[in-house]
């Protein structure tokens with residue numbers, strides 16, 4: 497299907513940053529995609545324009561009631577110079593699931609893919625080429641109607657911005673330390689924990705700040721009802737290796753259905769490793785730790801791909817995993833996944849979408 501996307505190119509291209517100076521989410525490319533939704537008219541005015549500020553009425557609903565969703569994915573350059581996307585349709589499908597939960601009208605996934613593809617073609621030179629670097633893609637939707645009444649907005653912006661990002665592990669893959677949160681909760685079943693929406697992050701900042709103050713880089717959330725089952729870490733799903741088996745919390749309605757999580761599950765099964773998706777309690781982890789069978793833990797998410805966990809702090813007790821070093825399974829999954837993403841490892845799953853063919857499913 498041909499999509500009518502207007503293009504206005506910048507007359508003042510920015511200087512591209514050095515790969516070594518890239519900081520996550522601080523620099524943006526020359527262009528962005530934007531389209532608008534108006535009740536009765538649907539999505540319209542698809543256009544690629546120079547990256548620029550947007551102007552909104554102070555009464556726009558997004559500022560007051562947080563009716564907004566977002567996505568996060570990456571484009572990679574192969575050593576041979578082609579641009580690759582990793583399972584982009586999974587992200588667009590999830591965007592629409594988040595939309596449904598936040599009463600935001602759906603976007604046509606093929607149109608969104610065509611828009612992304614066109615934007616990436618225009619800003620292709622912004623995809624960094626150094627090992628470990630990529631172009632982070634942030635699609636998002638905000639409600640723009642200027643009324644303070646609490647009801648779904650009648651107008652929206654859908655925007656895609658792009659940000660070159662450096663290697664997450666500048667000094668090699670290093671384990672993070674995690675504070676298991678016992679006071680605050682992030683989500684409950686029936687809430688919005690399984691939607692990618694800003695409010696989940698706003699609600700988590702306080703716990704994150706307190707954990708940072710204690711020297712921990714992230715928070716591990718427990719379920720909001722029993723306060724005992726593992727949910728996820730900050731912006732990552734979480735996996736544990738216990739007595740040779742891998743377990744990850746099942747999708748219970750309050751955690752995010754991560755694309756990396758789903759991919760890691762498939763990779764582990766492909767390798768013949770036993771994996772279970774089920775409820776995992778903090779008591780089970782402590783018990784396994786005491787018995788010496790809590791072998792490894794790692795987080796999964798688009799930003800870091802795999803983030804090994806070196807320590808869990810549970811009510812002041814420090815559980816050191818694999819001697820605080822990256823475990824062999826975490827390292828193996830990291831190498832395999834990042835290899836597929838950069839096109840240096842054969843992709844047996846059909847996950848890679850080449851930029852040239854990104855409009856074909």
Ligand SMILES: *Cc1c(COP(=O)(O)O)cnc(C)c1O
Nearest residue numbers: 731732733752754755756797798
């Ligand atoms: C985005 C996100 C993840 C990771 O999802 P990926 O699709 O793997 O990037 C996990 N948890 C939360 C809360 C998230 O927002």
